Amino acid sequence: MSRTERLGFPAAAREALADTQLRRNIGKATQTIRAKRAAVVEELDDWEELREAGRAIKERTLRHLPAYLEQLEASVTAAGGRVHWARDGAEANAIVAGIAEAHDSREIIKVKSLASDEIKFNEAMAARGISAWETDLAELIIQLGDDEQSHILVPAIHRNRAEIRELFQRTLAAEGEQVTDEPAALAELARKHLRRKFLSVPVGVSGANFCVAETGTICVVESEGNGRMCTTLPRVLVTIAGIEKVLPTWGDLEVFLALLPRSSTGERMNPYTSLWSGVTEGDGPEEFHLVLLDNGRSDVLADDFARQTLNCIRCSACLNVCPVYERTGGHAYESVYPGPIGAILTPQLVGLDEAGTLPYASSLCGACYEVCPVKIDIPSVLVHLRGKVVAKKREKRLDPEVAALKTAAFAFSTRGRYERAQKLSRGQKVLGRGRGSVPPPLSAWTGARDLPEVPTQTFREWWRGRANGHGGG
Amino acid sequence: MRISLFITCFNDTLFPRTGQATVELLERLGHEVTFPEEQTCCGQMHFNTGYSDEAAALVRRFVRVFADEEIIVCPSGSCAGMVRDAYPRVAEQAGDDQLANEVAALGSRVFELSELLVDKLEVEDVGAYYPHRVTYHPTCHSLRLLRVGDKPLRLLRAVRGIDLVELEESRECCGFGGTFAVKNPDVSTAMLADKIRHVLDTRAEVCSAADNSCLMHIGGGLARLRTGTRTVHLAEILAATE
Numbered sequence: 213m214s215r216t217e218r219l220g221f222p223a224a225a226r227e228a229l230a231d232t233q234l235r236r237n238i239g240k241a242t243q244t245i246r247a248k249r250a251a252v253v254e255e256l257d258d259w260e261e262l263r264e265a266g267r268a269i270k271e272r273t274l275r276h277l278p279a280y281l282e283q284l285e286a287s288v289t290a291a292g293g294r295v296h297w298a299r300d301g302a303e304a305n306a307i308v309a310g311i312a313e314a315h316d317s318r319e320i321i322k323v324k325s326l327a328s329d330e331i332k333f334n335e336a337m338a339a340r341g342i343s344a345w346e347t348d349l350a351e352l353i354i355q356l357g358d359d360e361q362s363h364i365l366v367p368a369i370h371r372n373r374a375e376i377r378e379l380f381q382r383t384l385a386a387e388g389e390q391v392t393d394e395p396a397a398l399a400e401l402a403r404k405h406l407r408r409k410f411l412s413v414p415v416g417v418s419g420a421n422f423c424v425a426e427t428g429t430i431c432v433v434e435s436e437g438n439g440r441m442c443t444t445l446p447r448v449l450v451t452i453a454g455i456e457k458v459l460p461t462w463g464d465l466e467v468f469l470a471l472l473p474r475s476s477t478g479e480r481m482n483p484y485t486s487l488w489s490g491v492t493e494g495d496g497p498e499e500f501h502l503v504l505l506d507n508g509r510s511d512v513l514a515d516d517f518a519r520q521t522l523n524c525i526r527c528s529a530c531l532n533v534c535p536v537y538e539r540t541g542g543h544a545y546e547s548v549y550p551g552p553i554g555a556i557l558t559p560q561l562v563g564l565d566e567a568g569t570l571p572y573a574s575s576l577c578g579a580c581y582e583v584c585p586v587k588i589d590i591p592s593v594l595v596h597l598r599g600k601v602v603a604k605k606r607e608k609r610l611d612p613e614v615a616a617l618k619t620a621a622f623a624f625s626t627r628g629r630y631e632r633a634q635k636l637s638r639g640q641k642v643l644g645r646g647r648g649s650v651p652p653p654l655s656a657w658t659g660a661r662d663l664p665e666v667p668t669q670t671f672r673e674w675w676r677g678r679a680n681g682h683g684g685g
Numbered sequence: 686m687r688i689s690l691f692i693t694c695f696n697d698t699l700f701p702r703t704g705q706a707t708v709e710l711l712e713r714l715g716h717e718v719t720f721p722e723e724q725t726c727c728g729q730m731h732f733n734t735g736y737s738d739e740a741a742a743l744v745r746r747f748v749r750v751f752a753d754e755e756i757i758v759c760p761s762g763s764c765a766g767m768v769r770d771a772y773p774r775v776a777e778q779a780g781d782d783q784l785a786n787e788v789a790a791l792g793s794r795v796f797e798l799s800e801l802l803v804d805k806l807e808v809e810d811v812g813a814y815y816p817h818r819v820t821y822h823p824t825c826h827s828l829r830l831l832r833v834g835d836k837p838l839r840l841l842r843a844v845r846g847i848d849l850v851e852l853e854e855s856r857e858c859c860g861f862g863g864t865f866a867v868k869n870p871d872v873s874t875a876m877l878a879d880k881i882r883h884v885l886d887t888r889a890e891v892c893s894a895a896d897n898s899c900l901m902h903i904g905g906g907l908a909r910l911r912t913g914t915r916t917v918h919l920a921e922i923l924a925a926t927e
Contacts, residue, residue, distance in 0.1 A: 226871045535858045539875045573869065575862025575876070576733060578829035592774065598735030617731060621739035624694065624726040625746070634698050656867040660874040661905030664699060671697040671704035675720050 220569040224544040248478025267587040270523035287428030291490025293500035301331025323439035324348035325419025329548040347438040356383040362542025364528040416446035420453035429489040449497035456522040471585035475527035508561040523586040530580035552580035571597035689754035693764045694726040700897040706924035729767040762827030765797040799836040814927040816846035820889040850887040861902035
């Protein structure tokens with residue numbers, strides 16, 4: 213499943229579209245979550261005000277990010293925890309591996325964490341001889357299947373029950389045990405496997421949904437309770453958090469605990485909300501580490517307009533309403549961050565040379581912006597990033613797209629040129645009917661769609677004829 | 686009322702009938718229509734594809750051409766959306782304060798056709814007659830940039846003889862998206878396939894919208910499949926009489 217070279221979105225999407233089982237799985241799942249979200253958002257009269265509050269808090273925090281991060285560090289330290297700063301994934305992975313090794317542990321249990329997926333944590337641990345076990349059920353499915361996650365919230369959304377039964381039969385079932393596809397039976401099998409890990413592994417690793425600067429409190433929300441076990445049973449707990457996860461106060465947290473579950477799972481409240489500040493003697497882990505991860509986020513922050521990308525609270529509402537995601541699924545985005553948010557975040561984290569096709573992986577329909585709980589104007593950020601892609605193209609001597617759009621801009625620059633171009637388009641009959649009879653990029657159009665014939669008279673010709681008393685209607 | 690027509694380059698060249706219908710409709714309602722012939726393109730394609738320098742030049746041109754026009758109508762949701770939603774950002778990117786002021790003043794004078802009729806001219810029954818089974822695709826930019834809501838449907842419901850049928854999943858994008866349709870043709874046509882399925886489910890003779898770009902995409906798919914279902918711009922239905 214892992215690829216070293218990126219295909220780019222159009223080619224990866226083409227592969228995904230050919231998988232009809234995938235399209236059925238994703239379409240069914242996203243439509244279900246979409247309806248649930250709409251129903252619980254409808255209940256709140258002040259939803260728009262909540263969104264605006266979420267946006268305002270995030271943007272204010274990002275404007276003063278260094279100060280809040282230092283406050284967070286001081287609070288965590290005062291509460292008995294230790295803060296580590298990681299410029300990139302390699303530094304973060306080395307810090308966590310060092311902590312595990314200091315406790316002579318060759319195993320780590322993990323609560324679902326996108327930041328750790330972003331920095332390929334599991335692979336880095338494996339390279340140092342440490343096994344990192346996923347404890348979130350969907351992440352476990354991904355790990356056991358040597359698969360890749362395809363959704364922020366529901367990483368195994370592309371798998372159905374029958375496929376999971378087959379996987380568990382192969383990987384978790386005891387010899388001679390027959391697994392059914394009953395959800396309860398599948399969950400029980402995973403539970404047995406996970407309980408053994410929870411009770412024996414001394415180091416737990418979590419992500420963070422929010423970090424409250426005033427008290428040094430980490431907040432993780434989840435549905436299964438496995439995260440709660442991961443953060444309370446091991447002797448040592450390490451949290452890896454992107455630097456944008458900080459919130460100034462508990463009052464700010466309140467807004468997000470209202471926005472997040474409704475936007476993500478379509479629930480009024482999520483089943484498990486775990487909050488801890490440093491360490492407490494006789495209760496939970498004896499040692500707590502917070503790894504603050506940059507990994508490109510400072511560069512995102514430096515872009516005044518695209519900075520709003522860091523408002524994201526990883527709810528995945530944008531994925532669930534996206535007509536592109538609904539048809540391609542997450543793998544086509546070739547990133548742990550798929551869908552509309554991935555299309556703006558990934559290119560900023562890994563660079564446009566790597567992910568330059570992603571800003572174009574959208575019809576700019578605006579459904580994502582409409583549901584975003586922190587009002588990230590994803591379509592506008594996509595267009596902003598397209599501008600950066602084009603700036604790179606302009607450096608090349610002969611790019612056909614640049615040439616075509618420059619020519620068009622020239623034609624539109626005066627009325628005379630424009631009217632001559634109109635006449636030309638009619639004479640050439642480039643837009644004739646028939647399949648495959650036109651050159652690229654028009655052939656991309658005629659693959660599935662006919663082109664209209666160019667009318668013999670433009671509107672303005674009709675208008676002039678009418679003004680002169682003939683040629684009307 | 687004196688109303689200035691912003692036809693859009695796309696309609697001017699490929700769908701002149703929409704412009705003619707807009708003129709006929711507004712004149713029938715007793716208004717004077719003018720057409721500033723210096724107009725070319727609003728810059729939407731350049732802007733949305735990432736060519737903001739070229740777009741900025743076209744924005745400046747547009748502002749100049751329509752400087753003295755008090756009420757401007759545009760029979761395209763996405764081009765009207767460009768002027769209202771994106772022009773301020775183009776001015777901001779260009780760091781041009783004067784342009785920013787000009788586009789701010791311009792935005793409130795530009796109306797998509799259904800907005801002009803329902804909000805400005807306060808008319809829903811335009812006296813049209815169209816004895817056909819019609820379904821309406823609301824288009825993303827009309828819905829989400831301009832927020833026209835159900836204005837087009839209110840206009841259509843008042844048309845005599847019409848058999849207006851609801852389109853399932855109507856708010857879903859048809860998959861056009863400008864250059865998206867050629868940069869990501871496979872995803873674009875997968876989206877189109879679902880839109881066409883919903884259109885055909887209505888058994889409508891005509892699929893209408895307030896944007897010929899979406900209609901060219903939907904109509905291109907309908908024609909390729911030889912479905913017999915046509916695409917007709919909202920203006921043309923509203924202009925039709927007995």
